Amino acid sequence: MKNFNRLDKDQAAVLLVDHQTGLLSLVRDIEPDTFKNNVLALADLAKYFGLPTILTTSFEDGPNGPLVPELKETFPEAPYIARPGQINAWDNEDFVKAVKATGKKQLIIAGVVTEVCVAFPVLSALAEEFEVFVVTDASGTFNQISRDAAWDRMSQAGAQLMSWFGVACELHRDWRNDVEGLGALFSNHIPDYRNLINSHASFTGQS
Amino acid sequence: MKNFNRLDKDQAAVLLVDHQTGLLSLVRDIEPDTFKNNVLALADLAKYFGLPTILTTSFEDGPNGPLVPELKETFPEAPYIARPGQINAWDNEDFVKAVKATGKKQLIIAGVVTEVCVAFPVLSALAEEFEVFVVTDASGTFNQISRDAAWDRMSQAGAQLMSWFGVACELHRDWRNDVEGLGALFSNHIPDYRNLINSHASFTGQS
Amino acid sequence: MKNFNRLDKDQAAVLLVDHQTGLLSLVRDIEPDTFKNNVLALADLAKYFGLPTILTTSFEDGPNGPLVPELKETFPEAPYIARPGQINAWDNEDFVKAVKATGKKQLIIAGVVTEVCVAFPVLSALAEEFEVFVVTDASGTFNQISRDAAWDRMSQAGAQLMSWFGVACELHRDWRNDVEGLGALFSNHIPDYRNLINSHASFTGQS
Amino acid sequence: MKNFNRLDKDQAAVLLVDHQTGLLSLVRDIEPDTFKNNVLALADLAKYFGLPTILTTSFEDGPNGPLVPELKETFPEAPYIARPGQINAWDNEDFVKAVKATGKKQLIIAGVVTEVCVAFPVLSALAEEFEVFVVTDASGTFNQISRDAAWDRMSQAGAQLMSWFGVACELHRDWRNDVEGLGALFSNHIPDYRNLINSHASFTGQS
């Protein structure tokens, strides 16, 4: 039995690793519409909770392509580390500096592809005693074999596997902190929840 | 061998049947994010090509819930038939009148659930000699058994099974008719295509 | 393009073929909870619409086992033909007599296993010019290969493939014929619909 | 190698978290008929073994909807904590008080959705040294990625993953404690087992 060191919005930073327009075409363990939605949901929740967020890319000028524009637009002020070559973002000094500059002990990480761009910094961060939370559904890779192997490796090393929805709920703690805000996040990114809200509003005469 | 009576933007109307917030929770043969995207893509293409579009719902005040708001917003002027009870929209005189008032011979139909709200008017329209095109990926139902049975019944009766992407391409005919417009439709509703466009713009210095 | 000879509650009879406790253990193309629910839903709808219903079994005393008790209880007065050996129920004179005694031209058929107990009487009935509707989701068999082959054979011969939900809706035609009755049928056999009804009642203060 | 601290009907309590009519529409990692059956089976077994059971919900008046009525009816006397906002039930003092008031060390937990409403109180309870048993098949969530991540997180923290059937068998210990009672539970919730019982009764002349 372990302590339950929960995600805490005052302790957490978000690392978005290599969500680039070329690399995204490699992702085949999750449907494209779902994956796009999950990545944007994670971005929106990072912004909503005001978490320090760090963007990084690998070789934007090459086939990997540029960062998806929505992420740039959501975090215009975020540290943006275009790595000149390091595959593991943690091998880039600027990246690690940016992470440490946040002063946070909890790292929420997602990226493409899971077993490399996510797993490598996850394992590096764990080795430096960060608490690491992998956003599994905002991370993608070639196929389910690669995903399952990567998850096992990260989990065995001490990372906690989450979904963006779990991250949002664990950070929010209590609906009363802001019903509207969390409701809007869910309405924008969970079609079934949006339907519930719309039915409810219609039946109760609220909007 | 049959004639190839292609979809023609001057001959076609769109019927959107029962995309209601309650009924959508019944759809389990397609992922929610993908299904939402497909329905909105079909709506956007109907608007883009200026096709006459008819909205209809069943029992909005009851558990089926209201029409999804996005459809109302996309087609503020469209005939909107809130059926008082007919399950087959074609049993509603106002609906059939609205269809016939378009003067079109080609009907593009999608709805929830496939074997009822789609299949019934499809079979009715075929019996009145309309050419009928089912947008399979903007229609949903309980599970794959129900879907497969419904597809077989409609196909055997003479309906043509399409995807929203196929409908868009068959209507557009030639990219030169409007590269920007079709590109925007695809960019908004096909994440992989959006990535291609963004990579291309980045590499060629266009935007 | 074909006529749309719709299911009509004054023209239709239901044939339930070999839903026996032993044979059900052979059904593996559909989850057991779902299959049980679908069979009982079909029985309930047959009773609700007052359709003449015929029960038949093969070798109840042997390994095939007795008819599932729920069906006996739902149709205590129905013709019940325990076939002494004929595999195709249509080879049994009493069964065909019972079918013809209903005076109906539309036969709604379900049973176990699909490619034998369903397909054989379906093909026989089609050859005698009945309109035949197969309730695919209340019929089961060994695996998906057997199912797909059986569906293709029946469809090519002119049978229409339906789900129990489609059958109910096509028979009912208009919610106004009895909102309560149809609603109860759906509430009892579609968990998602039951949830919609319960949410709606809760939000609107109805019950 | 660990001790095998088995589930013991004198040591165990059941926590049913957020099985609400709205939230259930979010569950897509398990078929609706199967899921409904599993939840009711867990409720029935809790009642059968006389386990103290605690019900809790989140925002019943909002889109999440009311608790499913069957659970209210099965446990009319159970502590019922309608949480005013806490997402993690364990953050609600009344809930924790109710749990501790049972005096039990073993907690059997199920709910919707798995990675939040189940995982959060599971992790909290483990941190307070309870033995925690997750009823995986009476818990549901958005998709298999979310489920797999949630299972891994709970398992790594020390929770034991069970099915309702496993829970029932581990509590019962010996058929001779009550053949009829356990048989009825299985007959009501496992169609294949019901068939076995009916075949057996038919062949042996018992009922």
Place this chain on the structure above:
Amino acid sequence: MKNFNRLDKDQAAVLLVDHQTGLLSLVRDIEPDTFKNNVLALADLAKYFGLPTILTTSFEDGPNGPLVPELKETFPEAPYIARPGQINAWDNEDFVKAVKATGKKQLIIAGVVTEVCVAFPVLSALAEEFEVFVVTDASGTFNQISRDAAWDRMSQAGAQLMSWFGVACELHRDWRNDVEGLGALFSNHIPDYRNLINSHASFTGQS
């Protein structure tokens, strides 16, 4: 609506095409244990009903390997056409002669791989007005795409898609023709049916 020209044991012959030890390693649209069982079941039923059976192979000395020994042993007297090179067995005169020498109008065909060794003679035989029944589950190929395409091609040309179980039942017509024999066939090749028989025998004291 078509005639139902049923399989008739006095009208039918069986063609087993290229079930060779090498080619079998190509079959990946069905599990190996299941496929082996289905092929042997088809062989056993052919023998049980005394249907004329024809064996043929392609290039036994090459990588395709020899006919599986069980088939040779089951049909020691059957015409055995080791084709010197024709891919479509129907292009081999000896094969067609052997088929015609049976004097049967109904051909039951299975083989490896489905879209070639089965589909080619199926299409050839249909063109010569034979009634053709494909045993889908005793035929195998590379993957489901190949299978689905082959099924569609054969079905559209007029072949009927069956399973070995359907073939056996359609030939047998009535259990009373030989309960023991058909029961043994099923017991040997359907584990679930064997279990039913063993349970039944145990409960009733028969064996």
Place this chain on the structure above:
Amino acid sequence: MKNFNRLDKDQAAVLLVDHQTGLLSLVRDIEPDTFKNNVLALADLAKYFGLPTILTTSFEDGPNGPLVPELKETFPEAPYIARPGQINAWDNEDFVKAVKATGKKQLIIAGVVTEVCVAFPVLSALAEEFEVFVVTDASGTFNQISRDAAWDRMSQAGAQLMSWFGVACELHRDWRNDVEGLGALFSNHIPDYRNLINSHASFTGQS
């Protein structure tokens, strides 16, 4: 029952439509390694049988990207129609001219994506009385729903659905026409067949 107008190497031409580096990232109904292999296998067989082959692309300078280089290299002399905008290749006069210049009545078509780049020219060619054979496994699209709908539409219009392996075998007719050549084609594109050949060679001392 239909004639069996077989593929004949003296009657057939191959049309490869829009296998472009960008569009290929849209293909998600088949694994990338398998799809790449199938497309190259089709190219190799076209070359092996000396079939006239026509290449066409849509918007090479835009996001769709250039034709995959392997196809250019395999068919350096083939007619290459870079369409300026027509989505249906058959709407391009040069393309149709090139097709008709081959003088062939049988068209073997594959492309990306199935419901557009393949289905449109397929339907157009059928309307002009060509015999059309779709190479299903060398054609790809967004997902299985789109594929299934496209297959149904083409099949109902009279196209025959094939795999590249079926095409090769139907064209070759008899291994004796060239054992080495066909064997090499299979060895290069079917790993399981390559293994059979290597095992055989090893055991028999041939190479």
Place this chain on the structure above:
Amino acid sequence: MKNFNRLDKDQAAVLLVDHQTGLLSLVRDIEPDTFKNNVLALADLAKYFGLPTILTTSFEDGPNGPLVPELKETFPEAPYIARPGQINAWDNEDFVKAVKATGKKQLIIAGVVTEVCVAFPVLSALAEEFEVFVVTDASGTFNQISRDAAWDRMSQAGAQLMSWFGVACELHRDWRNDVEGLGALFSNHIPDYRNLINSHASFTGQS
């Protein structure tokens, strides 16, 4: 890093728990032909290696049905404990006595259903410091959710998850101990291996 205490034929006993004709109808996480083959393969290997084997059943006279006859026949002399009611075989004194009478420290366990009849004695045996090896593919249960939960529980407690093939190979150590014997075991229970053997014999002139 752990010691690798390998399975050793002088240290291991086999426990076959509740492979009864009725209970087998509950198994739906594995195909019936495959499961039957795996159970018989495990039995054959136990006999082949001369491992002490213990059979046990629960309620043979009731719906669970008798032990499958093949197991009785393979182990006519084995201890056979028909438990009067204990669900966990380890709760039965005779069973534990029989296990301990073998004097072995390594227990190879399989049964039906996985999360109960297998998992309970596995956890009990681990608690008494046996080394436990679960034969996953000769154990079956209701569905994959139940299986995955059971595997996780057993693995976390220290059991090692194996397949029958892995068990056979780990016990045999070296082909030279008996090529014929191991080859026969594989030929009888792995169709693909049987094909390899038959091809090899044919090509090399051996048999």
Place this chain on the structure above:
Amino acid sequence: MKNFNRLDKDQAAVLLVDHQTGLLSLVRDIEPDTFKNNVLALADLAKYFGLPTILTTSFEDGPNGPLVPELKETFPEAPYIARPGQINAWDNEDFVKAVKATGKKQLIIAGVVTEVCVAFPVLSALAEEFEVFVVTDASGTFNQISRDAAWDRMSQAGAQLMSWFGVACELHRDWRNDVEGLGALFSNHIPDYRNLINSHASFTGQS
């Protein structure tokens, strides 16, 4: 939390176990085209990084067949241990000597089949304190049950589960070490990556 002892090209050796032409026909948990590609990708990366590589086979003269020729050709100088009978390669003295002669502490292992030819030496090597990395997607076995069990056993013993792509990236560390070389490896073995490269080259005028 563990140290992150990364794969280091100066510390690692590669062991390729039993990729033989016969045994490959047993692999059914991964598509053949994909598996072939993965094995060759692993070989190419071993060569590219200059890692000492050891080949071993079991019974090449028997049904298992010879090593796939591509591996022999890629590593003409590599130690090649044709084991006379040992199933666990680690039981062969020459093999262990060859491993130890490399002087490396990190072993990258792949083979056929996963639960035997891979798992056994993995467990043996872990017991001797090597760091072990399993290349999951270049290892194959009979089905997913066998794979999942084998992965769990190896992971619990301390092995790290990887994909060949993860291995390549972890060894390379930084693109700047050799952009061309790594790019070529990916272009040859990842069709989607090749497409990205070709699109990029086309758009930027590079090649």
